Amino acid sequence: MPTASNSGARAARTQQHAARTEAARERLKAWIAERGLKQTRQRDLIVDSFFSASGHLSIDELLARVSLRDRNIGAATVYRTMKILTESGLASARHFDDGQTRYEAALDRDHHDHLICTKCQTIIEFENERIEELQDEVALEHGFTVTRHKLELYGLCGKCRAKSDR
Amino acid sequence: MPTASNSGARAARTQQHAARTEAARERLKAWIAERGLKQTRQRDLIVDSFFSASGHLSIDELLARVSLRDRNIGAATVYRTMKILTESGLASARHFDDGQTRYEAALDRDHHDHLICTKCQTIIEFENERIEELQDEVALEHGFTVTRHKLELYGLCGKCRAKSDR
DNA sequence: GACGCAATTGAGAACGATTCTCAACGAGCA
DNA sequence: TGCTCGTTGAGAATCGTTCTCAATTGCGTC
Structure with missing residues (x-):
């Protein structure tokens, strides 16, 4: 069970994520419009799921999160969306030694x-x-x-x- | 056409590779014997091909070299042999961003x-x-x-x- | 040198991550 | 509202790598 301070911290984190997600969505919207691409329900959902998580997500992990909200979204769409996020600079792809690509939020972050x-x-x-x-x-x-x-x-x-x- | 100094340099390099290959074969022989494994014509050929090349070879590139000498050697054997070389410390595997594993000779080399x-x-x-x-x-x-x-x-x-x- | 057995081999199947294909769908402009 | 063209999901395809299995071959033993 959460203590008062824990839930406080969680609330702050949630709020921070919300702001982050919001900013990311804005940026993506602009980037997508610039190239004549389209904003879709699936992309929004994936982007939301990605930015509201933290750490270094693999496609599997992200798909699992996404599926909780819409079980019809296919893996291909997650791959495609992460490619877009990477190209637009909102996420960056990392290849650690575990064989699968992991993505991290890159919004206004310095190199590390x-x-x-x-x-x-x-x-x-x-x-x-x-x-x-x-x-x-x-x-x-x-x-x-x-x-x-x-x-x-x-x-x-x-x-x-x-x-x-x- | 090679100049005198070029062919001299090439000869020296060839000789160096020969010595390196020799040493590697010795070490591998000992390592293989220790664990009750067997020395085979195919392994010798692959090890020779690997150490007489330089740089960072992918399995494809190594297989191409090996095939020139024996077209019947299969890719699986090359994979298996490089795994042995890696485990024995004679080669090291690198994963650059091009998607395939590359191997380099690790014989008495410092980290780099x-x-x-x-x-x-x-x-x-x-x-x-x-x-x-x-x-x-x-x-x-x-x-x-x-x-x-x-x-x-x-x-x-x-x-x-x-x-x-x- | 022949024997026996476990290690090795080559070919192709299997695998896991990722990308492609294609018909159905849906965003966004006219 | 209709059109056009990007997007989607599902499954096939791809790529690098590993596994499976029957046939082969080192190599210690007699």
Whole structure:
């Protein structure tokens, strides 16, 4: 059962998600209109489901959420919608080592990298300005111009390490 | 047509590859024997082909090379052999953003990361001690113990940038 | 060198993630 | 309201990879 502070936190989070979803929908609407595409019930539902969740969703997970609201939406539509969200810059696709593509909300977010626990699959995001600078230096030394990068640290999170030490 | 210095360089490279292949075969032989596995003509041929090539080979590319020497070797065997090489530490598998697994020789090599040209697919390897240190620091801040990491910088190499500037 | 058995092989089936195809549907403009 | 063209769902197709299975082959043993 939720404590007062828990439900307060949840309410705040819900509100934040609502605002985020709202903004995303606006941006998507504009992006879609620009290209002569159409806004559909299915897309709205998928976008809503995506932005009201948090973390790094796989298509499976997202489809599960979407199906709760409309069991007729097909996987192909989820794939197609996430492709649109990715192209419009509202979501970004990540390929961790588990074989499936995961998506995260990219709305007004800075670039960041990931720490992934190989045991419990927890994914933590971090940013490190100095690492980015060093990357650019390295690239420059080799005549490269970096357009994007991927840095993933795999290991054990504190909890899992404690467990395996026992 | 090859110049004198070119063919000299090629000879040296060939010799180097031969030595590398030799060492790899020895190590694999020991590793295979330890676990009661068997050495076969096919495995030898695949290992030879792999170590005498350079760079980051996909299964397709490796199979093409192998087929030149024995057209009866199946893809499954190449997959199986590369799995063995990976498990024995003689090769390491990389997953760049092109959807297929690529393998590189890992014989006595230090850890390194990659710079990848998104235009011509050139892959350059680099090492940077300072970046690795910073990664460990970041991980520590989040209570993680890093066991492995992946750093890939995607962008344009010098040549491709020059071309696209025109 | 022959024997026996477990490991290996090649071919094709199976698989999981993703994309394509196509007929039916529906958004948005006239 | 009607038309046009993008979108949808379902299933087929695709791609990389792994599995299955019958036939083959290392390799330790006699």
